[in-house]
Amino acid sequence: MAHVRERALAWLHRRPEAQAWSLLAPGGVWLLLFFLVPIVIMLVYSVMPRGIYGGVEPGFTLEHYRRFFDPLYLDILQRTFLWAVLCTLICLLLGYPVAYVIARGGRWKNLLLFLVVLPFWTSFLVRTFAMIFLMRDTGLINNWLLKLGLIQEPITMLYTPFAVMTGLVYGFLPFMILPIYASLEKLDLSLLEAAEVLGARPGARFRKVTLPLSMPGVVAGCLLVFIPALGSFLTSDLLGGAKQLMIGNLVQNQFSAARNWPFGSAASFIVMALVLASVMVYLRVRDRAPGGH
């Protein structure tokens, strides 16, 4: 047995490419099986006629893609995009200062990081339900405001775009904070001192040195927020009610209640294509921006 093991190791040692493959294989097989295969299945489904009780019938049709360009769906798509962009911007505005403070946090750094990650210890579903209790008309926020006499009537928050946006930002904020923190943490402090000695006041120092050098983190954070925000359905479902549908809700609906798998698949593919396109545009713009890498 030991003999076999040694020979196998010796064989690997002589072949670096085989070594790389053997390291790639386990994860690669996993992704192949559970990511690539379903995607291919979805692609096939999206061009097949719909089965009456779910599933598909044999045949080929582009009907589902055509159907998506109905104003009803385009509206949802537009809203989803707008919200995902808005959510990304709000996360950036809220997250950057937090990441900045943590990166300069000295001995509090680890505690602050821990607090950022802490929400992940409970399920996102539970946390979103908790937000319902906070935001509904008889919820905690309205109760407090009423008791303090700041308002006479409860403010309707739940099932509004505000509630959805609050939920989205809350859910994705850590994904913005962590990569920005990582890039700020690496920032060489002597660069900031150099900027200062060269005459840069704090504002200019931030714009010319800190921000450009933390751009990799900003880019990563924006992608990590924008992409899942675009596909999210839980938040809009629970906090937005039926009025605030996002594209994720549409897809989910097609696969469950509506039992229209081909249309759901087609919608998914259109969203995927749009995500890909917008990410590429974004990266292109960033690369051309002055001061970028």
Next chain:
Amino acid sequence: MATPAPHNNIPVVQFSRVSKTFGDFRAVDNISFEIHRGEFFSMLGPSGCGKTTTLRLLAGFEEPDEDGGEVRLLGEMVNKKRPYERQISMVFQNYALFPHLSVERNVSFGLEQRKTPKGEIGERVRRALGMVRLKPEQFAQRMPAQLSGGQRQRVALARALVLEPTILLLDEPLGAIDLKLRKEMQLELKTLNKQLGITFVYVTHDQEEALTMSDRIAVMDHARVAQLGTPAEIYEHPRTGFVAKFIGESNFFEGRADARNGGHWTVRRADGGVFHVVDHPSLAPGKQVRISIRPECMDVWKPDAVPPGENAVEGTIRDVIYLGETMHLIVTLPGNEEVTIAVRNEGQLIKPLPWKRGDTAAVAWLPEDCQILEDD
């Protein structure tokens, strides 16, 4: 940067009783000195001696303690002024070039921040790159990552010089480049200092570097200035044992002052031997005396051939070391003290030293070459 103040007689830098404390650690303890216009001033000392903190106080990265004295630039008190409000420029130890900006943009950074007219910037950047001997057409568009250590060093220097500052601070800027290039840069820095008339304040732990370039050196130890003077003063008249040891090599002797005899004092060593030193105001009968003598001021003789008038102690040759230009003789004295004597090498193949390991010899030196040391 603003034009230099008109009062040319005001020291460019004045530290008056400046202290800086971090928590319990006193990094700079009540130091005072002045730096004059155009001077090449070095702060020299081992790590932790306070030289870097002193430089940072000068740059404005640190503020003196409350009641921690005054830092003045061109006569103006600047304790609370931020670096961007001071007429200084700085070269950092690791160069601190902006990795996201080209060489040209690195050098123009300070000019842009200080609102230099656009039309002027290009020409000044080219001139600054020329000053540090980097061809603008070859290097202007490169990124810092595409430069060698020596080239980065030059860009950092150009970035600081382009501002035509009154004072240029340099924080061990040559530490990271190889010896040959370092020697070259030392001479270049000295030349730039004299050519441009900019006051250089240079921090280093390398005594040779400080001796090579400086007009004056502040030797620092334990958060204080141990001695301030020209390289020759520091080397030839070290004030304390620390200075004598830190700069160059020294041999030490101790004893008790006995009596004055004409222009000389007799000092009695613990083992009963005596040596003579030149009269010095600090001497009094019975006073403990510590002296240092440079290796090149001592000689080795056959015990019966010591010239009259010289101090001599008998010992055994422990080692003969070949150093090329000089020869070092290590001699063990009674009581196991060791002294080092440097002798000019006149060619060991033609005229070899008449000494070998184990020989008995007398080490001798003139009373005039003894440096009487103060306590550290």
